[in-house]
Each structure stands twice: as structure tokens, then as C-alpha cells.
Amino acid sequence: MVSIGQVVLGVTEMPRAVRFWTQALHYIPRAGAVTDTWTILDPVNGLGVPVALGLSSSPVQQVPRIHLDLFAETTQEQREEVERLVALGAELVQWDLYPDNADFVVLADPEGNRFCVIDLSHE
Template identity: 65%
Template sequence: MLTIGSLVLGVSDMPRAVAFWTAALDYVPRADADDEWTVLLPADGPGVQLALGLSESPVQEHPRVHLDLYAGDAADQAAEVERLVALGAERVDWDLYPEDPDFVVLACPEGNRFCVIDTSRG
């Protein structure tokens, strides 16, 4: 049986990406991190790893794969969005929002899109 070990994001500036994602997720770099490949682990124990790989590929405006980060409710979502923006994320003018979205689209400092989801809406 297979399990997902890591989600991988391409980045062009490894130190910038490591700084953002470690602060955003409370993750720490695995001991074997270097300038081309860094695996981030949850600081408080087991969980999904986030791997950052040096890449020259351009960021996709509508990526086929992205991260969904879960917030407990609308207030938590709003607070997390503001925290992530303060860390360097940018709000994305997303042209595919439904009429009453339960998610906010952001881009990390590398331009990779991700969503912050209000999970209280079911």
C-alpha cells in the first residue's frame, strides 16, 4: 500500500522559500537540507512533509496542484490570511472564485498558489 510522503513545490530562491514555509506552517528543515533540495517537517511530530526543490519552471497562474491549508472557522481563516500576508504571501485576484467561497487564494513569496480554507462551512 502506498502513502503520500511529501508534497513538493518548485522554488527559485531556497532561503526565501524555507523562511516563508517554516514560519507559515511551524515546520523545520530536515538535517540534510541544502541549496537545491530541502524537506520541511512538522516541528511538533509526525505529519505531511513539504519538500522544496530548486526549479527554473515558471509559476502557473492556475496550477494543476496546490496546497489547501485548513482554518477552523471564518475568524481563524481571516487571522491566518493576515498572518501569512505579513510573512510575505500575496492575495491572488482569483478569477475562478464561486459566488460564496469558503477559501482564499494566496501566493507564497515564490508565487506558488495555495488556499486557506474555512472548514466550518462543511
């Protein structure tokens, strides 16, 4: 049997990506190790899936087939988290694929990787 061990994001500038994702997720580099080509980030509290950052020259997908969903418990928390993430360097994505009454907001990290902030209270 297998399980998800970590999620890997391709990045072009490791220090910038480490700075953003450690602050965005409240994660820390595993054993304090940050290299130019590979860094694993672990949750500070030990709960959650690690995120690995790997140096990549591949272009960012405008409509990625795989992406991260970050959960917010309420609409207010979602709004606050989106504002916090934008202040850290994320950008709001002009997403023409939003369904009516969407429960998610699409953002891009400083590398251009798309991710969503989901409002879990949305009905």
C-alpha cells in the same frame, strides 16, 4: 500499497522559500539541513505531511493543477491566518474563478506558488 510521503514545491530562491514555509506551517528543516537545491521540512510536532522544496526553473502556473490547502477551523481563524501569511510575505491572488460564497482564499507564496486557506466551518 503506496501513501503520500511528502509534497514537493518548486522554488527559485531556497532561503526565501525555507523562511516563508517554516514560519507559515510551523515546520523545521529535517535534521537542520538546508541546501541550495533541496530541503525537506517536517512539522515541529511530528504530525502532518512533510513539504519538500526543490530548486526549479519552471514558471509558476497561474491556475495550478495541484496546490496546497491549509485548513482553518473558523471564519475568524481563516481571516487571521490570511493576515499572518501575508505579513510573512504571501500575496492575495486576484482570483476570478471564485464560486459564489467561496470557503477559500487564494494566496501565493513569495515564489508565486498558489495555495488556499480553507474555512472548515463554512456552509
